[in-house]
Amino acid sequence: MDFDTYELDPSVYDEMLLPDGAPRDHCRPLYDALRRMSSEELSGVQERATRSFSHEGISFTVYGEAEAQERIIPIDCLPRLLSGADWRLIESGLTQRLIALNRFLEDVYNEARIVADGVIPADMVRGCPQYRIEMRGFSPPHGVWVAICGTDIVRTNDGFHVLEDNLRVPSGVSYMIANRKVIKSGLRRTYRSARVREVEHYGRLLQATLRELAPSGRSDPCIALLTPGVYNAAFYEHMFLAGEIGAELVEGRDLVVNDGTVYMRTTSGLRRVDVIYRRIDDDFLDPLVFRPDSLLGVPGLLHACKRGSVSLVNAPGTGVADDKSVYAYVPDMIRYYLGDEPILANVETHLCRRPESLEYTLDNLENLVVKRVGESGGYGMLVGPHATPAERAAYAEEVRANPADFIAQPVLALSRAPCLIDGRFEPRHVDLRPFVLNGRQTRIVPGAFCRVALRRGSLVVNSSQGGGGKDLWVLNDQAN
């Protein structure tokens, strides 16, 4: 197959090709291999990948008006490549960022120096719905509030930018591994010669991380993964990870708290649980403390966590650090706690709570992406250039009514990567979500869940909004 009809736009970074149509150096072997393959061969790879997902039930759940549906995340068979140098930059940038974010969380729930020193407005922290007053005075093992994070990174012609830190219950790591498994078997020879760094040992690193965070004195901790259950969109991932780390997959109803200690109900009685990798939002964790109507949680869980008999990972209350407004201050946090300049840039962000930013946002709605502070997953946002005037006007009303609930960012020219669409190579916008683990040390597998907006021209990569996935190959080019 050739790239003759492949569209290049100099204002958008292409992950494989230079503006003149020649392949980037690190992409040349893949480029050559793709040109040697026929359209039928590649379509075959694509079909086998999709079929294998369907047979293995690698799915997520979408909630429509009528009923929940199990769906496959569409996969594009062309891998996205990252050079070793690009990866090293991302790796050091993410490590720096997570260290600062953990310092921030330990600080705001204890002394709150950063607020006292006027770096971040007090009302922005304490007024954030994700700030959990119940966690004040708490300090998790080793000061690790966020042990597992999945950071969304995009690339433009100006380099990499962090779009979002997901510090609560980030998902997608199972798709990183599933995509790798099917693509490497589909493109076996190309894969072998490309010297791709492995990602499939993620489970081992995750287990090591969770063990390090066990309460002191529990040398052989019992680890459980707490899922909201089979109806959760990410249930496949919960099941997969539990298997990878050798943890019991539990629901709230499987756990009981007795005398401040957490147990699970087994067929031979109660067994103590030491570490809970929870994939349930704070709100639903403990009906005695958070939402009283939660059926997913465990009464007394927060009390057990605060007295240190069980470690909740990530700790409750981390959402205050990935709030879309607080996000704007992460570069300042890095400077404040570490005395360093941020390695990875933020996206320019206008906080509508500030009058001048509100005015700017409303005046430039057609050029901005406006997001609701409390939403995620691509819900509740306005992509200005793609909206109709009526939609913009309606949205502007909402922004005016509650400015503090909104932030605005420029529409980024997200980089594009070639995808196999209807038997041809076509460019589509992509981002990447690497996963960072933090126990006593930071661990990152060299890879990411690469999301792709499969609809032509679309910038929205979320799985719930028609996005798909790609395998991402970090190349081992240290020797070169």
Add this chain to the structure above:
Amino acid sequence: MLVRSAQGLYWMSRYLERARRLCRLLQLQTESLVDRPIREIHFGWSRIYASVNRDPPAGRIELLGSDDYTLADSYTLAGDLTFERSNPDSVWSCFDQGRENARQIRQSISTPMWTQLNLAYLRLQELEMPDIWAVSPESFYADTVAQIDTFVGVAAATMYRGEGWRFMELGRFVERAQLLAALLLAQLDAEQHVEEASDADWTGLLRLCHAFEVYNRRYSVAVQPRQVLDLLVTDPRLPDSLGRSIDRAAEEIDAIGPGPDPDSSGALQRLAGRIGGVIHYQWPDHDDCQALLEQVRTHCYELHDRVTAAYFDYAIEDAPAS
């Protein structure tokens, strides 16, 4: 093991066993549509509905003297038992429930087991009644049985023989015992309502349990209902027999060992032993088969309740903690 996982395995297994048994019944029944007299076809449908304890869609099965009507009615009845979503015991529903249970505890079964079950499920999702009826409904049912048998074989080849395996086996044999007891009672009951019993009604039962050849070798090609019953109830070498199902269930209960509450665990073990006693020691010298089968069936339902009490629904206050 986690209570919910044990329960999921137990129920997965029960639903698949239920689907398997129903498919076997429907396989033989749709075979009979090709050449058997209407009376026999009618008898077959009545027996199936009685054994699953369900009313046919029209309330009762009409015996009309015409082939056309019988075939049209059979289509409706087979559809009701195969694809009807609102029938909780239809093949479709059993698969749906079996697979849903498996999905929830997927980390407790092997990957090949999950893949096999999911493939079988996806195949069923793509079919409708007209697809299976047009050519050969009996081969659809035979294929479905083979899919479940393959799943059981894959499980035997790949699953770790821990507690999870035990609960899966326990579920299968509890279900099998309940189904066979109900079917044999349905047979005896349906017989009382026909003027002249036919050998084919009994040989059908033997075929259903893969016991036809064994019967012919052991007894004779002449069918004696009491001998058929003896074989299906007591023979420990017949995989589908009541006796073997109960013995296997008892073995699994022994292997799992006591649950958190010694009282309910003891009651469970005693009950399993008691059913075995009825089958092995009372049945051979007893004339009233119907009464004894009623007793066994009641005990089999009770067995499920005792399993639940011993391992799943124990009171947390009484449970030892470790």
